[in-house]
Amino acid sequence: MKFIAAFAILLIAGIALLFTFRFHVLIFALSSDEPRPLLEARDEGPNVTWFDDYYIVEKIAENTYAIGEPRYWQHNFNYLIVGEERAFLLDAGPGIRDIRPVVKSLTDKPLTVGFSHLHYDHVGNEITFERVALIDLPHLRAQAVNDKLTPTPLQHLGRVEGIEAPTLTVAEWLKPGSEIDLGGRSLKVLYTPGHTDGSMSLYDKENNIIFTGDVITEAILLELLPNGSMADLEYTANYIKDSTNDDIRIYSGHRLITKQGAPKQTIGDVEDVRTALQSIRERKQSAKGLAYPSIYTVNDHMVIWADYPWVQNWKRTYPDLHQ
Secondary structure, rough: OHHHHHHHHHHHHHHHHHHHHHHHHHHHHOOOOOOOOOOOOOOOOOEEEOOOOOOOOEEEEEEEEEEEEOOOOOOEEEEEEEOOEEEEEEOOOOOOOHHHHHHHHHHHOOOOEOOOOOOOOOOOOHHHHHHHHHHEEEHHHOOOOEEOOOOOOOHHHHHHHHOOOOOOEEEEEOOOOOOEEEOOOOEEEOOOOOOOOOEEEEOOOOEEEEEEEEOOEEEEEEOOOOOOOOOHHHHHHHHHHHHOOOEEEEEEOEEOOOOOOEHHHHHHHHHHHHHHHHHHHHOOOOOEEOOOOEEEEOOOOEEEEEEEEEHHHOOOOOOOOOO
């Protein structure tokens, strides 16, 4: 009987530890000491140009380019927005290849590089840029020392492919709600948490485009992260819907692997996210399966990966910083 009781206690303790560190266990299970092998190149359609054997370029508006990495397993997309005086690159991929020659082939304007969030597949890692911008949030400011910021392991997640977090030297802090002046063209900075608590989107009003990184993206909306939040995602979906219009074009950080070219979405996808989140919050939609993570359907090309229903975060992380 003592053996059975001891075994039961150990079993319960083991289950409790697995639950407490469930995300860390998931990251460990996905981790590798090196980046994954590249995918085979395939036809990207008539509007896309291969820059080399890795990058593709698609012109999505005047002086606006989607720079894709379709051979990388996450199908990342980065966006170059060019004004009369300078250019802005939103995201730089995982740094498997150097994105700077692609940018130089498209513009000779002075370049600022900003990140939709600090995950390893967006910050370029070992690729060094002369001018870096970050969204100006209280917790990021507090984390930076003399305008130098090194993402924490859970902000960066580079362990998944054995990539060390870079130290970013911030030349420009971007206030939520402010405008980035590129000369004859401006981009509005939006604080769009949900995927992470430091996520930023850019709104190009002139071309009616919003660049959303991973907070609204094709395929998987990853909301089970320690710094992610279902409530924040619901706020962001509502904010985008209320702050834009029905004809807005949405370009995100990843695409479905079956598609060609840049991942273009519509306000209908945002509305679908809002509807799905409401049904999840009200317990009207059940997760698929019993395993971790909890998977919910948004539409035919989007799902939400969330934490277990009883521990989902439905409390806003920060107040509305756009006010």
